[in-house]
Amino acid sequence: MLDDFPFYLGILIVILLLIMLANKIKVAYPILLVLAGLAISFIPGVPVINIEPELIFFIFLPPLLYEAAWTVSWKEMWRWRRIITSFAFVVVFLSALSVALVANYFIPGFSLALGFVLGGIVSPPDAVSAGAILKFVKVPKAISSILEGESLLNDASSLIIFRFAMIAVATEQFIFVKAATSFSWMIIGGVSIGLLIGWLFMKAHKYLPTDANADIVLSLLTPYIIYLAAEEVHCSGVLAVVSGGLLLSNNRHRFLNSKSRLRGVNVWESFCFILNGFVFMLIGLDLPQITKGLEEVSLPSAIGYGVLITAVLIVSRMLSSYGAVVVTMIARNFITVADTRNPGIKTPFILGWTGMRGVVSLAAALSIPVYLNNGNGFPQRNLILFITFIVILLTLVIQGLTLPYFIRKINLTDIYDPVPREEAYDTLRKELAEHAIKYLKTHYNDEVKSNTPLQHLIQKWELHSNGIDDESIGEELKVIYLDLLNEQRQWLIDKNKEDQTLDESIIRRQMYYLDIEEEKLRFL
Structure with missing residues (x-):
């Protein structure tokens, strides 16, 4: 580990330089980081980065989700709750189902359960990628609120699908009643634990004699403790972190003073900046190692499978996006909706095209164990990892580079923002x-x-x-x-x-x- 420490320092410097370059040329930095990681991985003598699969979720996801929960607006989430929940749950499930069916039919050796493992991995769009792209273009607040709200919840829904699919692969069976009970406990228990521990931390901030430094340290501990507590009782750690983060964010002015809030924002921005940079660089650095493990599948075939799954994800999200708007337009005749205006074909297209994959997909793929409980190797693990990489790369490059052009061309601001x-x-x-x-x-x-x-x-x-x-x-x-x-x-x-x-x-x-x-x- 110490021998590779200069390499990690060098990677951090490269990340900083690439993000500066991305800001200069107005390109989303995840795109440059992934491509740079891929290029660095082919340099002779570059150390192989190995992270324990079970630590991937714990290292990256809790703080990133927690920070996202602090920046999102609960008011806007509630206002657009129907479209957000439809994208975060229905669209994610339809995407996972589409991937499972296509993988089962076209990829040799892929059972339906393995298809759902892959579907659960690649179904959630990445909020970091979309946010990095939207920084360079003006979009209506409604669009950004929907994307932010979706990103908080779709991680939980996709990982629940992933977890159940993993159980089905390991046990080679799927008991509906048991799955339904476990599903309910994961959601209800996760939200409850997140709210409870979030409330305890809120009281600790308020009544203990903390200063700004102590408040910041407590805030850094909060997502990890919430996530670990929820996972220990087999609940959704993602939902726990999100619900706890939303509770604390919505009450921040009640238990934090201005100094703690001001310094905390700076610390968290820097912390998540480093995490996001490393995780996107890691995506590129891991490709050669993943490619070596393909074994029976040829590289051209594996690339073809990755392109196929990417196309399925893009098409299914686009169709689901238009379907969600159609359902909303029908539902407004019977219930109150947030916006009664007809969005036409422009808004669904932009919502559908913001489907770049990233951090969560990588973390989920790398968390697949090498061996099952019975000692056998996890089937198609390296092919799943390779397909995930191709999906992340293609969606980042294709959708990430073209999204700003489409947003400028369509000019959504005139539709949604009557008052500047x-x-x-x-x-x-x-x-x-x-x-x-x-x-x-x-x-x-x-x-x-x-x-x-x-x-x-x-x-x-x-x-x-x-x-x-x-x-x-x-x-x-x-x-x-x-x-x-x-x-x-x-x-x-x-x-x-x-x-x-x-x-x-x-x-x-x-x-x-x-x-x-x-x-x-x-x-x-």
């Missing part, structure tokens, strides 16, 4: 400023008359309400203000060097304030 987001943001800020002024004059009227700083604060909010303040300074003034902040930093640095009696912590405190001011410019 910036205009809505300015309106909200004006209403907030008016509320602040009213509150101060109502509750602190005597202080307002005698307290000059408080009068200045009211003047500031009055400027807010009139749209004339530091938050509407324009791009030209932002450049000047940024230059001023840099000049102030340099002055503080020089002051710290010149005055040897001045406590440096005072300088650092003011430097931190300048950093906050500069960070605020990102949101203006």
